[in-house]
Amino acid sequence: MIKNILIAIFIILAMVVVLNFSDYNLKRAVDACLAGSQKLSESKITDLDKAREFCKDKIKSER
Numbered sequence: 249m250i251k252n253i254l255i256a257i258f259i260i261l262a263m264v265v266v267l268n269f270s271d272y273n274l275k276r277a278v279d280a281c282l283a284g285s286q287k288l289s290e291s292k293i294t295d296l297d298k299a300r301e302f303c304k305d306k307i308k309s310e311r
Contacts, residue, residue, distance in 0.1 A: 274307065278300060
């Protein structure tokens, strides 16, 4: 009985950790996309929010 409860707790804990860190990884990937696009483009990004949404959409579509 105790063994089953511990397994359930560990599964729930693992799910919470994975969900929290997947959002963190997405944020880091979007920031890297913005930094890379600023370095590679000759004209600097003027609308940061629009560029962030573009990068987020591109990254989510590649998953």
